Amino acid sequence: MGITTAVHLNFRDQARAALEFYRCVFGGHLAAFTYAQANNVRHPADAERITWGEVRADNGFHVMAYDVREDQTLDPGERAFFVSVRGADAEEVTGYWKGLSEGATIVEDLAPAGWSPLYGMLTDRFGVTWVLDVAA
Structure with a gap:
């Protein structure tokens, strides 16, 4: 039995654009669901934000991303990961x-x-x- 890993990127209002960009660069399939689609809206600003998204390509590329909720802080830091x-x-x-x-x-x-x-x-x-x- 094996495992897979993926980088999970955290954004605010940029997850969809980032995933679309990475799909254009690496190819593959983009899947993304909003907080509204998941029936998980706690704040109106979150409705169209991405609660779960990924790009997965046949060449092995896999990245995940979501938009941090309105009521949560986002401080990605500097050089926190590559x-x-x-x-x-x-x-x-x-x-x-x-x-x-x-x-x-x-x-x-x-x-x-x-x-x-x-x-x-x-x-x-x-x-x-x-x-x-x-x-x-």
Whole structure:
């Protein structure tokens, strides 16, 4: 028996846009449900926010996200986590880099590194920091 893991990202009013963006970059299927669809609205502002969402692709990519409720605080902090994407194919990883780079702040350019043929780090337009590399 095995397990799977996924990064779960927390937003306020940006979960749907972030999931749509990641689906465009990595492909796959997007599923998202609002608090209203789940019959779980406690505050009117929450109705159209995402209570559960994910992007899952055949290539193994899987990310989850939701919008924090109105009555809860959201302080994502700085560098609280990175999302790591490692692939065997430089062209594939470069394609993901190009997609994520739209509106991003580049922390480390995608380039050869001592431990990897290609390595790079960026913070995307949603404030999520991604580390992409090619397995040595």
